[in-house]
Amino acid sequence: MIGASLGAAAYERAPEISALLAGAGRVDETRAVRLSAKADAILTLSGIGISFGGVKALSDVDLEVEVGEIRAVIGPNGAGKSSLINIISGLYHADRGRIAIGGQSFSRVPASRLARLGVARTFQNLALFGGLSVRNNIACGRVHTRRASFVEHIAGLPRARSEDAGIAEKTDQIVAFLHLESVADRLVATLPYGLQKRVELARALVAEPKLLLLDEPMAGMTATEKAEMAGFVRAARDRHGVTVILIEHDIGVVMGLSDRVAVLDYGRKIADGTPAEVRADPAVIRAYLGTAEGENGEDI
Amino acid sequence: MAVQALDAARLPVDWVKLVQKLALPTALFVVAYGVVPAYASGYLVEAILLPFLALSLAAVGLNLLTGYCGQLSLGSSAFMAVGAFAAYNFNLRVEGLPLAGTMILAGISAAGFGVVFGLPSLRLRGFYLAVSTLAAQFFVQWALTKFGWFSNDNPSGVISAPHLAVAGLSLDSATGRYLLSVTTVMVLTALVWRLVNSATGRNFIAVRDNETAARVIGVPVLRTKLLAFAISSFIIGIAGVLWAFTYLRTVEPAGFNLDRSFQILFIIIIGGLASIRGAFLGAAFIVVLPLFLSRLGAFLFGGLFDSGVLDMSQRIVLGALIIIFLIAEPSGLSALFDRLKRRIGSRSS
Ligand SMILES: Nc1ncnc2c1ncn2[C@@H]1O[C@H](COP(=O)(O)OP(=O)(O)O)[C@@H](O)[C@H]1O
Ligand SMILES: [Mg+2]
Numbered sequence: 299m300i301g302a303s304l305g306a307a308a309y310e311r312a313p314e315i316s317a318l319l320a321g322a323g324r325v326d327e328t329r330a331v332r333l334s335a336k337a338d339a340i341l342t343l344s345g346i347g348i349s350f351g352g353v354k355a356l357s358d359v360d361l362e363v364e365v366g367e368i369r370a371v372i373g374p375n376g377a378g379k380s381s382l383i384n385i386i387s388g389l390y391h392a393d394r395g396r397i398a399i400g401g402q403s404f405s406r407v408p409a410s411r412l413a414r415l416g417v418a419r420t421f422q423n424l425a426l427f428g429g430l431s432v433r434n435n436i437a438c439g440r441v442h443t444r445r446a447s448f449v450e451h452i453a454g455l456p457r458a459r460s461e462d463a464g465i466a467e468k469t470d471q472i473v474a475f476l477h478l479e480s481v482a483d484r485l486v487a488t489l490p491y492g493l494q495k496r497v498e499l500a501r502a503l504v505a506e507p508k509l510l511l512l513d514e515p516m517a518g519m520t521a522t523e524k525a526e527m528a529g530f531v532r533a534a535r536d537r538h539g540v541t542v543i544l545i546e547h548d549i550g551v552v553m554g555l556s557d558r559v560a561v562l563d564y565g566r567k568i569a570d571g572t573p574a575e576v577r578a579d580p581a582v583i584r585a586y587l588g589t590a591e592g593e594n595g596e597d598i
Numbered sequence: 599m600a601v602q603a604l605d606a607a608r609l610p611v612d613w614v615k616l617v618q619k620l621a622l623p624t625a626l627f628v629v630a631y632g633v634v635p636a637y638a639s640g641y642l643v644e645a646i647l648l649p650f651l652a653l654s655l656a657a658v659g660l661n662l663l664t665g666y667c668g669q670l671s672l673g674s675s676a677f678m679a680v681g682a683f684a685a686y687n688f689n690l691r692v693e694g695l696p697l698a699g700t701m702i703l704a705g706i707s708a709a710g711f712g713v714v715f716g717l718p719s720l721r722l723r724g725f726y727l728a729v730s731t732l733a734a735q736f737f738v739q740w741a742l743t744k745f746g747w748f749s750n751d752n753p754s755g756v757i758s759a760p761h762l763a764v765a766g767l768s769l770d771s772a773t774g775r776y777l778l779s780v781t782t783v784m785v786l787t788a789l790v791w792r793l794v795n796s797a798t799g800r801n802f803i804a805v806r807d808n809e810t811a812a813r814v815i816g817v818p819v820l821r822t823k824l825l826a827f828a829i830s831s832f833i834i835g836i837a838g839v840l841w842a843f844t845y846l847r848t849v850e851p852a853g854f855n856l857d858r859s860f861q862i863l864f865i866i867i868i869g870g871l872a873s874i875r876g877a878f879l880g881a882a883f884i885v886v887l888p889l890f891l892s893r894l895g896a897f898l899f900g901g902l903f904d905s906g907v908l909d910m911s912q913r914i915v916l917g918a919l920i921i922i923f924l925i926a927e928p929s930g931l932s933a934l935f936d937r938l939k940r941r942i943g944s945r946s947s
Contacts, residue, residue, distance in 0.1 A: 413816035425811035427804045438804050442816025451796035452789055
């Protein structure tokens with residue numbers, strides 16, 4: 299049983315390895331230079347460690363993310379990528395280390411205040427509100443800006459109405475931006491998987507976050523859908539200046555899209571740099587060629 | 599000129615839409631305030647409409663909490679009891695309090711109670727939460743029986759409905775009680791309808807569908823859950839007042855037992871979770887089922903079909919139906935209704 303799953307994991311990795319070694323994806327070498335000119339960190343992780351029972355999911359991880367960059371985090375299954383995102387968004391509490399988000403430093407990020415800290419995220423497994431329409435799912439992404447009470451809503455008082463109008467407008471913009479017009483009024487649970495992933499991105503973007511955490515936004519998509527999604531992520535950064543942390547398995551996508559790449563393996567950061575640097579890093583090549591022992595992660 | 603032509607072309611369409619939109623509410627209004635008071639027999643009002651209205655309202659309240667917000671509760675009957683006994687005491691002890699004031703205060707009492715017994719929902723989910731709401735059930739029945747004050751020292755804890763009047767008009771007759779009940783139910787249902795279609799209602803659904811995602815995007819999860827308990831209990835409390843004052847007229851604490859809580863839960867399961875219309879369909883079904891079964895039983899088995907057999911057969915049929923609905927149509931009668939409507943619509947067009 300275990301042997302079989304290990305074998306499968308190694309097999310799944312084969313295309314990644316060859317893609318990595320072949321240097322798939324075009325890398326914009328000037329991007330790193332452009333970035334170093336504005337070295338404001340929006341997120342700084344220092345010495346992050348977390349373990350579950352005996353499993354050390356992350357140990358002593360440092361990460362600095364600069365304003366406006368698309369920062370990929372890659373690594374085999376179970377390397378700790380999702381745990382990292384969950385720690386940044388306050389769903390997991392690190393055993394060690396600190397998290398600084400836009401100048402505020404935490405040992406435990408308060409998840410309920412995450413949106414107001416300017417951080418939005420998507421989930422590795424879909425986390426939509428199945429009973430709501432696409433439009434209402436997206437509108438929920440701005441709930442942190444609402445002030446009107448339920449009484450104001452029932453009575454339809456001015457503040458509730460103006461909030462609704464403002465949010466409807468922002469929702470329409472995002473719906474148009476992500477080309478969701480034709481499905482906007484459908485129940486989100488009735489959409490195909492790829493579109494649901496896109497709705498989740500929309501719900502995160504409508505919050506107008508400074509930092510966007512994307513946990514495998516393209517997993518399970520067709521090549522066309524992936525390219526589309528990559529386009530949306532890049533457009534979000536270029537047009538709205540949002541900083542992105544992107545977890546993604548498709549090395550081609552990662553190399554083409556990201557400004558810098560951090561590589562996790564068994565909960566440790568083994569490399570960090572531009573796509574070109576990372577691709578040439580012996581430790582990375584070794585990790586990707588090494589025998590697969592990571593179990594599939596328990597993902598949120 | 600072109601603009602005029604366009605307007606003229608659009609006008610009839612808007613009228614059709616408007617008529618379509620107002621047709622159902624208007625029909626309901628005419629039936630509720632015209633046809634029923636004029637033509638319904640005393641039996642229809644006393645034995646069917648009054649329990650139907652009170653149970654519908656309770657189901658609307660529970661649906662808000664369980665159907666929309668996803669918090670399973672087995673305490674409905676307790677919240678009805680709090681409403682009923684609070685109304686009795688407010689009416690008894692506060693001189694000159696109008697009926698509407700009594701009902702609102704009763705609702706607020708039930709809401710306060712609901713918040714307290716909703717606190718476990720901050721930590722517990724699903725089955726465990728349901729079990730913890732049983733505490734409300736047992737606590738209320740115990741307190742109402744134990745402390746004579748609640749029933750004005752009636753030896754068996756029984757309370758009787760006071761004289762019901764609004765603006766000097768007596769509502770003690772069957773028709774009067776019906777009008778009080780139907781008006782209360784319509785007003786509260788309209789408010790709930792507005793609520794579930796507002797941002798607050800969408801917060802309820804967000805918490806139900808994915809609590810983690812809801813928290814991360816900034817839904818105040820704890821506040822939302824407690825709000826759901828409060829509003830739901832408010833409505834169920836007022837349903838308790840209707841149950842005690844307009845339907846039964848005398849009730850004892852034991853009348854608000856766990857069976858009643860299950861009955862209201864079954865109503866929303868059969869009618870359809872997260873559907874206001876479902877609460878009414880489910881309540882109608884539950885009220886009419888025993889009458890239907892007893893007629894059917896008497897027809898098939900004659901005298902053999904006594905009240906014991908009726909009770910038993912009712913339980914069996916209900917149990918089977920719950921299972922069938924949960925498996926085959928989790929969205930309940932409300933979804934069946936929609937499908938039927940669509941089929942008829944597609945045939946006629
Ligand atoms: N909630 C959890 N409970 C127990 N173990 C967990 C939990 N979350 C993650 N893990 C473990 O931590 C390790 C890293 O998992 P994860 O962060 O999901 O990796 P990745 O996203 O890189 O695949 C895995 O061994 C996984 O089993
Ligand atoms: Mg993961």
